[in-house]
Amino acid sequence: MSRKAGLPRRDFLKAMGAAAGVAAALPPRAEADEAIKRDHGKQESDGQGHGAAQRVTPFQSPLFFNSVEADAVVALVDTLIPKDDVGPGGVEVGIPTFIDRAMAGAFGRGARMYLQGPFAEGTPEQGYQLSLTPAELYRLGIADLNNWCAKSYGGNHFHQLSPSNRRLVLEEIESGKVEFAQVPAGVFFQLLLQNTMEGYFGDPIHGGNRDKATWEMIGFPGVGDGYIETIETYRNKKYFTNPKSIQDLS
Amino acid sequence: MATRLKPVDIVIVGLGWTGGIFAKELSDSGLSVLVLERGNPRDTFPDFLAPNIHDEIRYAQRHELMQDASRDTLSFRNNASQTALPMRQLGSFLPGDGVGGAGVHWNGQTWRWLPWDHEPLTRTLARYGKKAIPAEMNLQDWGISYDELEPFYDKFERLCGISGKAGNLRGVKIKGGNIFEGTRQNDYPNPPLTQSYAGELFEKATEGLGYHAFPCPSANASQPYTNPDEVAFGQCNYCGFCERFGCWSNAKASPHFTLVPLLAAKPNVEIRTGARVLKVNLDEAGKRAKSVTYANARGVTFEQPAELVILAAYTLGNTHLMLLSGIGRPYDPQSGEGVVGRNYTYQINSGATVFLKKDTWLNPFMGAGALQMVIDDFNGDNFDHLREGFIGGGNIYCPSYGGRPFGFRPVPAGTPRWGTKWKREVVDHYHRTLFVNNQGSVMAYRHNYLDLDPNYRDPFGRPLLRMTFDFHPNEKRQADVLADVCVGIGRAIGAERVDRVGAPEKYSITPYQTTHNAGGAVLGTDPNTSAVNRYLQSWDVSNVFVAGASAFPQNSSKNPTGPVGALAFWAADAIKNRYLKNPGLLT
Numbered sequence: 001m002s003r004k005a006g007l008p009r010r011d012f013l014k015a016m017g018a019a020a021g022v023a024a025a026l027p028p029r030a031e032a033d034e035a036i037k038r039d040h041g042k043q044e045s046d047g048q049g050h051g052a053a054q055r056v057t058p059f060q061s062p063l064f065f066n067s068v069e070a071d072a073v074v075a076l077v078d079t080l081i082p083k084d085d086v087g088p089g090g091v092e093v094g095i096p097t098f099i100d101r102a103m104a105g106a107f108g109r110g111a112r113m114y115l116q117g118p119f120a121e122g123t124p125e126q127g128y129q130l131s132l133t134p135a136e137l138y139r140l141g142i143a144d145l146n147n148w149c150a151k152s153y154g155g156n157h158f159h160q161l162s163p164s165n166r167r168l169v170l171e172e173i174e175s176g177k178v179e180f181a182q183v184p185a186g187v188f189f190q191l192l193l194q195n196t197m198e199g200y201f202g203d204p205i206h207g208g209n210r211d212k213a214t215w216e217m218i219g220f221p222g223v224g225d226g227y228i229e230t231i232e233t234y235r236n237k238k239y240f241t242n243p244k245s246i247q248d249l250s
Numbered sequence: 251m252a253t254r255l256k257p258v259d260i261v262i263v264g265l266g267w268t269g270g271i272f273a274k275e276l277s278d279s280g281l282s283v284l285v286l287e288r289g290n291p292r293d294t295f296p297d298f299l300a301p302n303i304h305d306e307i308r309y310a311q312r313h314e315l316m317q318d319a320s321r322d323t324l325s326f327r328n329n330a331s332q333t334a335l336p337m338r339q340l341g342s343f344l345p346g347d348g349v350g351g352a353g354v355h356w357n358g359q360t361w362r363w364l365p366w367d368h369e370p371l372t373r374t375l376a377r378y379g380k381k382a383i384p385a386e387m388n389l390q391d392w393g394i395s396y397d398e399l400e401p402f403y404d405k406f407e408r409l410c411g412i413s414g415k416a417g418n419l420r421g422v423k424i425k426g427g428n429i430f431e432g433t434r435q436n437d438y439p440n441p442p443l444t445q446s447y448a449g450e451l452f453e454k455a456t457e458g459l460g461y462h463a464f465p466c467p468s469a470n471a472s473q474p475y476t477n478p479d480e481v482a483f484g485q486c487n488y489c490g491f492c493e494r495f496g497c498w499s500n501a502k503a504s505p506h507f508t509l510v511p512l513l514a515a516k517p518n519v520e521i522r523t524g525a526r527v528l529k530v531n532l533d534e535a536g537k538r539a540k541s542v543t544y545a546n547a548r549g550v551t552f553e554q555p556a557e558l559v560i561l562a563a564y565t566l567g568n569t570h571l572m573l574l575s576g577i578g579r580p581y582d583p584q585s586g587e588g589v590v591g592r593n594y595t596y597q598i599n600s601g602a603t604v605f606l607k608k609d610t611w612l613n614p615f616m617g618a619g620a621l622q623m624v625i626d627d628f629n630g631d632n633f634d635h636l637r638e639g640f641i642g643g644g645n646i647y648c649p650s651y652g653g654r655p656f657g658f659r660p661v662p663a664g665t666p667r668w669g670t671k672w673k674r675e676v677v678d679h680y681h682r683t684l685f686v687n688n689q690g691s692v693m694a695y696r697h698n699y700l701d702l703d704p705n706y707r708d709p710f711g712r713p714l715l716r717m718t719f720d721f722h723p724n725e726k727r728q729a730d731v732l733a734d735v736c737v738g739i740g741r742a743i744g745a746e747r748v749d750r751v752g753a754p755e756k757y758s759i760t761p762y763q764t765t766h767n768a769g770g771a772v773l774g775t776d777p778n779t780s781a782v783n784r785y786l787q788s789w790d791v792s793n794v795f796v797a798g799a800s801a802f803p804q805n806s807s808k809n810p811t812g813p814v815g816a817l818a819f820w821a822a823d824a825i826k827n828r829y830l831k832n833p834g835l836l837t
């Protein structure tokens with residue numbers, strides 16, 4: 001696998017909190033490598049040295065996702081929020097970990113959702129009407145996504161596509177052009193996008209926004225600060241402090 | 251069979267602002283008062299402490315302080331031709347659950363509604379005539395004038411330590427306050443909050459346009475304050491974690507520290523948490539409440555007898571309990587008859603997103619729940635409606651609530667929702683975007699109502715409340731006209747770009763809008779069009795009183811808790827001084 005095509009391996013391992021050596025011990029996936037080669041034959045590289053096809057996702061100890069799902073989540077997050085000259089990428093700040101923990105916990109299990117039947121599709125104004133918890137929606141949605149990609153992209157799973165093809169797939173899903181076999185693709189995408197943004201912008205205590213990199217990027221001072229002394233004196237003046245997180249102050 | 255408990259004099263259902271006010275006022279009588287609250291006990295220590303309370307995911311996204319939809323929800327449809335489906339997760343509104351109710355996680359914008367809001371029918375007829383009122387609109391007076399309620403508004407402002415500036419003090423108009431407000435006898439107990447840069451820009455621009463800007467009256471205290479009950483408040487430090495969070499410094503007025511400690515100190519008051527009232531039990535004739543049935547946290551049911559029952563379970567809970575218990579005649583939209591569930595209303599939002607020039611520093615994270623500049627020039631009937639083709643008005647404001655980064659990510663319309671371009675726009679606009687919003691009134695209509703759902707039940711086996719609601723042309727017109735006003739203000743501020751947000755096509759249960767649900771058990775002077783009288787007393791079951799915004803015959807553009815609190819004081823006063831001496835229907 002070419003360095004150029006993949007998310008820098010070291011960063012990637014770091015992002016997943018994987019111990020060095022674990023990944024190395026994994027068997028190479030010839031299939032995936034084939035796909036990369038194929039894709040590179042026809043696709044432009046995004047030139048930023050990241051984001052392209054992965055081989056095996058060394059998601060060291062997910063609480064909810066299996067390894068196939070973890071591959072998909074990492075690739076999805078990396079496509080939604082790539083590392084670029086603007087700021088950190090979603091994978092390096094830990095969004096996959098954020099989503100994994102969320103799915104393993106009360107939110108993913110739909111603890112505060114009304115999930116009694118009968119179930120009907122309803123109108124968009126009536127909101128979410130599936131019988132599925134968020135975690136179940138991810139499970140089926142990822143399987144659907146991979147099957148759909150396999151059909152459209154010569155047997156490849158989502159994470160095996162080139163960055164530009166991944167973007168294309170998500171754009172098509174977002175604009176309603178894709179039909180999944182089991183779940184409504186748009187509903188799955190909406191949840192994925194919400195959780196991705198939560199992991200990007202939320203407090204690092206939940207596993208995303210590692211090193212408060214996102215807050216640093218936008219200039220949000222974090223938590224625990226008060227502005228009684230500054231709200232007036234900093235009118236139309238740049239205010240900057242090193243962002244603080246809940247753990248910094250605990 | 252539910253275990254029958256020792257009778258008490260007064261049972262209060264719910265411990266938010268209204269339940270807390272009733273409990274405190276009625277406990278003065280020396281009678282035994284029992285407050286039943288479905289949620290948990292909560293207090294600043296140890297529940298709302300920094301830094302843990304400043305967790306946007308836990309509180310703003312996962313709704314930790316709010317109603318749990320797996321237990322308490324409703325079903326919804328836009329109109330009667332549809333099948334209502336359950337609200338499977340919270341969205342459009344975020345009711346409270348636990349001691350303090352939504353008073354723990356509210357913003358604290360604390361209004362006196364305009365005199366017009368209390369008698370819109372009389373005033374509309376007088377100024378525009380009958381033809382101005384759309385056919386399906388149930389426009390109604392309260393039966394209480396602003397002036398009658400004024401001393402009780404004052405009481406609530408003192409309880410909460412409101413920070414603001416009077417605009418009409420005993421008839422003298424004061425620049426910098428709201429010159430459109432009804433006459434007030436006293437100024438606010440505290441001076442206004444310090445404005446943000448965004449507020450300052452809005453103030454200048456609106457002044458240039460000939461409008462009259464003033465600071466929103468705020469229950470976030472601008473200075474340390476001790477209220478008439480000797481309860482001490484901290485000073486707001488503009489941390490920007492207000493709406494959806496508990497306040498760690500007791501600067502945001504909430505029942506959990508302004509009222510609950512007073513109740514706890516009274517020997518004749520008991521607060522029972524984890525006590526979900528399932529039903530009010532009536533006598534055989536259906537004329538008198540005998541008791542309430544509640545389930546404790548383990549689901550075990552009890553029957554609690556009482557002489558007087560106060561429903562203080564929020565708009566939706568109140569209406570639900572009345573329908574389940576047979577208190578008052580249920581509303582039938584076909585015949586237009588019946589009253590319980592009638593005149594359910596909400597609010598409508600529109601406005602402008604205002605992108606300022608590069609290198610403008612709004613510091614959006616410096617904020618407070620009620621930190622905003624407002625104009626009332628387009629509220630109520632403060633402008634000539636003849637040309638406009640609608641009744642009602644808007645609360646036009648520029649908020650500085652805090653720039654919590656999940657919730658506050660303004661980007662120009664048309665920006666992709668993800669990817670590098672999206673990220674660039676987020677970073678580019680975070681510090682230089684403000685909002686000029688319209689929160690508009692919503693009038694009551696014949697086909698917007700609440701009743702019991704025929705298909706869906708809650709975990710206690712009760713039918714869900716069913717909401718049938720949509721926006722009408724009158725409101726959409728208002729939201730569109732006032733969106734243009736917001737755009738005009740945005741331009742006057744000197745924006746690089748202004749994105750207009752017009753009226754929504756339909757009401758949706760999904761995106762958060764406001765927790766200003768109103769109606770369903772409205773007050774009035776005619777039992778054919780109101781469920782409760784001027785004192786919030788059920789016309790049909792005279793030992794039941796129903797507190798909260800369920801009593802509003804239609805919704806104002808302003809947030810509800812000012813009049814909700816004032817009405818609670820007003821009705822408690824009538825109970826204390828008149829009802830208890832001679833129980834029966836108050837006239």
Ligand SMILES: Cc1cc2nc3c(=O)[nH]c(=O)nc-3n(C[C@H](O)[C@H](O)[C@H](O)COP(=O)(O)OP(=O)(O)OC[C@H]3O[C@@H](n4cnc5c(N)ncnc54)[C@H](O)[C@@H]3O)c2cc1C
Nearest residue numbers: 264266267268288347351352357358359527765798809811
């Ligand atoms: C995010 C947010 C921001 C807001 N901002 C503002 C603002 O800035 N200005 C403003 O004026 N208003 C605001 N509000 C609205 C304000 O919070 C409410 O108007 C006010 O709290 C209502 O008080 P209440 O006593 O009627 O009901 P609640 O505070 O909802 O209290 C009702 C209580 O009853 C309990 N209960 C319900 N059913 C039962 C039952 N069957 N048995 C036992 N207990 C039960 C509930 O658990 C709850 O504790 C906001 C609301 C929200 C959610």
